[in-house]
Amino acid sequence: CxxxxxxxxxxxxxxxxxxxxxxxxxxxxxxxxxxxxxxxxxxxxxxxxxxxxxxxxxxxxxxxxxxxxxxxxxxxxxxxxxxxxxxxxxxxxxxxxxxxxxxxxxxxxxxxxxxxxxxxxxxxxxxxxxxxxxxxxxxxxxxxxxxxxxxxxxxxxxxxxxxxxxxxxxxxxxxxxxxxxxxxxxxxxFIYCGYQVVSPWIQQRRIYFARHRYRQSHALHRVHVYSTQQAWGGLFLEDGVTPNKDALLRIFGYFDENDDGHLSERELRGLIVGLGITHETHLPEEEEVQNWLKEFDTSRDDKVSQEEFVAAITKWMRSFRAKDSHRDNPEYWDSQAKDARSSLDALLEQQPDDDEDDDEQxxxxxxxxxxxxxxxxxxxxxxxxxxxxxxxxxxxxxxxxxxxxxxxxxxxxxxxxxxxxxxxxxxxxxxxxxxxxxxxxxxxxxxxxxxxxxxxxxxxxxxxxxxxxxxxxxxxxxxxxxxxxxxxxxxxxxxxxxxxxxxxxxxxxxxxxxxxxxxxxxxxx
CATH class of the missing domain: 1.20.1420.30 (NCX, central ion-binding region)
Structure with a gap:
């Protein structure tokens, strides 16, 4: 040999x-x-x-x-x-x-x-x-x-x-x-390695959109609950297609303390807390307020007008596709929020454990x-x-x-x-x-x-x-x-x-x- x-x-x-x-x-x-x-x-x-x-x-x-x-x-x-x-x-x-x-x-x-x-x-x-x-x-x-x-x-x-x-x-x-x-x-x-490199970024984007979806569905659920408790009706009229603008304006007016037709940052915080939105989203109150301002305040004057409020809420409502007859169902928005939360939790479970890192290293x-x-x-x-x-x-x-x-x-x-x-x-x-x-x-x-x-x-x-x-x-x-x-x-x-x-x-x-x-x-x- x-x-x-x-x-x-x-x-x-x-x-x-x-x-x-x-x-x-x-x-x-x-x-x-x-x-x-x-x-x-x-x-x-x-x-x-x-x-x-x-x-x-x-x-x-x-x-x-x-x-x-x-x-x-x-x-x-x-x-x-x-x-x-x-x-x-x-x-x-x-x-x-x-x-x-x-x-x-x-x-x-x-x-x-x-x-x-x-x-x-x-x-x-x-x-x-x-x-x-x-x-x-x-x-x-x-x-x-x-x-x-x-x-x-x-x-x-x-x-x-x-x-x-x-x-x-x-x-x-x-x-x-x-x-x-x-x-x-x-x-x-090369394609596989490239996918592995961008995969963490893709995952973070998926988590971002899942969290955003949950924020929307949970907020709409709380708005729906509050409106029905006040006997103002649900988010949609009986046809399940037309937004209930009267209810949205009543909610807006309830939290518009000085009746100037705008929600200031303080008044918007009162609306979010009053509706119980931050209780389930686990977001810091200030962060949630800033998120709403970013989406609702299209004029960038640091306050939300009636038109901006109704337009933004309506946009959120129409992003959830369902049969018209289901949209005014009392359980509809609750089920949407639960489904969105389940999707978010599933994505968060895939994140690495930071507490398992070696402290000595x-x-x-x-x-x-x-x-x-x-x-x-x-x-x-x-x-x-x-x-x-x-x-x-x-x-x-x-x-x-x-x-x-x-x-x-x-x-x-x-x-x-x-x-x-x-x-x-x-x-x-x-x-x-x-x-x-x-x-x-x-x-x-x-x-x-x-x-x-x-x-x-x-x-x-x-x-x-x-x-x-x-x-x-x-x-x-x-x-x-x-x-x-x-x-x-x-x-x-x-x-x-x-x-x-x-x-x-x-x-x-x-x-x-x-x-x-x-x-x-x-x-x-």
Missing amino acids: SESYGMLPCSTRVVGNLYLLATYGFVMLKAAQLLSDGSELLLTVLNPGIIGGLLLPILGSLPDALLILVSGLGGNQETAQSQVSVGMGLLAGSTIMLLTLLWGSCLFVGRCDLYPVHADLVAKDRTLTRGFSLTGTGITTDSQTTVSAWIMIATVFPYVLAQLPHLLHRPSYGHPFAVVSCVISFCAL DKQNPKQVILKASAFILAGAVIAGVFADPLVDAIDNFSKASKIPSFFVAFVATPLATNSSEAVSSLMFAARKKKRNISMTYSQIYGAVTLNNTLCLGVFLAIVCARRLVWDFSSEVTVIAVVTFLVGLLGGKRTTFRLYMALAVLSLYPLSIALVAGLDYGLGW
Whole structure:
């Protein structure tokens, strides 16, 4: 055997290569931990959108990407074609492990008691009294996690496109299709990272509009209640279309203390407090007054006229679409306010916990944190780069010595090393048994698979194109597509998962290995 770099050991025996697999795998695990630790340190001092959207996903996939890169660069074309199966084995094995073993384990560890809420089952945070009940325990994620699952499914397309010439028995088209798939993979990577960067901003805008919607609906509900209590009628006349301007003018006049036809800032504050609007919105009184002035005072004279008041309230009323007969229903505005509050609460639940930050890290000098994080990242990248080639050689040598195809060695053994750090951190996060933590855990799983399907696949296809290697991985593409679609569909269609679903997803791991073996050796794919 040939020693890597002329100094690192190699072996031609099964036991010797097992030892080398364990040793090099442990080193790659430490490299992954260094990359993870460095990235998390940067999160404490830099923009979380940039770090979380660009750096974390790419650095998390770096060990896998380096192994894939090394698997196709060494030796002549024949050797590269032989070793490239290691890269595909790692790519498929990493994806399958994340979506089966880690997905199911996180559900098992993070399970809580399920309770019915509005005809839906929802996991109650940090509550587990039903033990291992397959139907009475489970987890609940937020709606944003379902988006991550659908994005993950979409990134399977480059696999299918690269495999299409062989499915259509047109192998001569293999190279151009591989080039196109490579370009699509990297384009998808840039789009995904861009989405991750702007996602926090998008979320903040959604929260802003949801809070604004709730303010409007709650204010209209209180105006409606006050008007009906005074026997002035509801917000709309009996036809459900025409605004009840007489009632609005009566309310305006009631709080216009000096009868000058305008509400000053003090009088507007009296209206807001008198109607009980700030009690439910939890906004500071002064902030609510300024919000009303900003929307109502179109003339910018720091007071609200009768015309401005009626026009603004009418505009709010007409922004809520409903059947005309429902608008004057006494319960209509109350239900609108409750629905808007539920939407706002759901968005606020997806916000990160500021109180979970490490106080010691907050006290450190930002420059020191950046230097320390950079050292971790640099060390992790160097270690992963240096030991990627010896690990690939050890896999190849073990395959030859044991007569086990290198694909299966890479499929089963290598992902355990390169993804162990991510798996442990995900399980620890899920063990907190909170919806927010569970949602983040599953978003990270879907995100890691998305990076496999973009960055890692793009690197793999680039090697295939550059070295003019043959792309024929029908069984591997099949198992990746099937598992990604099944688990992604499950994650995209629902937010609550019962414990029995973990058993079903965990069973996909041995079934995936059996499927690849059956397609390769049974059908000759």
